[in-house]
Amino acid sequence: xxMAKIALLGIIGVLIGLQFKSGKQExxxxxxxxxxxxxxxxxxxxxxxxxxxxxxxxGFLEGSGAYFSILFKVTGITxxxxxxxxxxxxxxxxxxxxxxxxxxxxxxxxxxxxxLLSLMDTITGFMK
Numbered sequence: 307x308x309m310a311k312i313a314l315l316g317i318i319g320v321l322i323g324l325q326f327k328s329g330k331q332e333x334x335x336x337x338x339x340x341x342x343x344x345x346x347x348x349x350x351x352x353x354x355x356x357x358x359x360x361x362x363x364x365g366f367l368e369g370s371g372a373y374f375s376i377l378f379k380v381t382g383i384t385x386x387x388x389x390x391x392x393x394x395x396x397x398x399x400x401x402x403x404x405x406x407x408x409x410x411x412x413x414x415x416x417x418x419x420x421x422l423l424s425l426m427d428t429i430t431g432f433m434k
Contacts, residue, residue: 312345335397342396346389353385372420379417383410 319341326333357378364374387410394403 308348312348315341315344338396339393342389342393349385353381376417376421380414383413383417386410387413 319337323334323337323341326337360374360377387406391403391406391410394400394406
């Protein structure tokens with residue numbers, strides 16, 4: 307049912323934004339940003355439910371807490387960068403959107419570095 311609400315909210319937001327596109331274009335951008343923020347709020351609520359489920363699953367696996375933490379950080383960075391870049395593109399600032407995506411990719415690389423270091427440690431342990 308929530309998906310239907312979000313889809314309807316998106317369609318209504320687009321239709322209202324289109325009405326303002328011909329006259330006051332800045333209002334169209336504001337409506338788009340407001341609808342996107344409302345939808346992002348609902349996404350964050352679902353992400354907390356997913357986090358709780360994955361943490362419960364992680365309780366069965368020993369020593370996986372650090373990896374789940376990294377997974378959640380990377381997922382959060384991905385959603386936030388995609389959301390921000392989409393808003394920048396909708397406002398007509400493709401260059402800023404590209405820079406936000408680049409920074410997000412570098413942040414994901416940095417956040418995943420402990421996993422890579424652990425993998426390298428395991429490989430060198432097998433080689434000895």
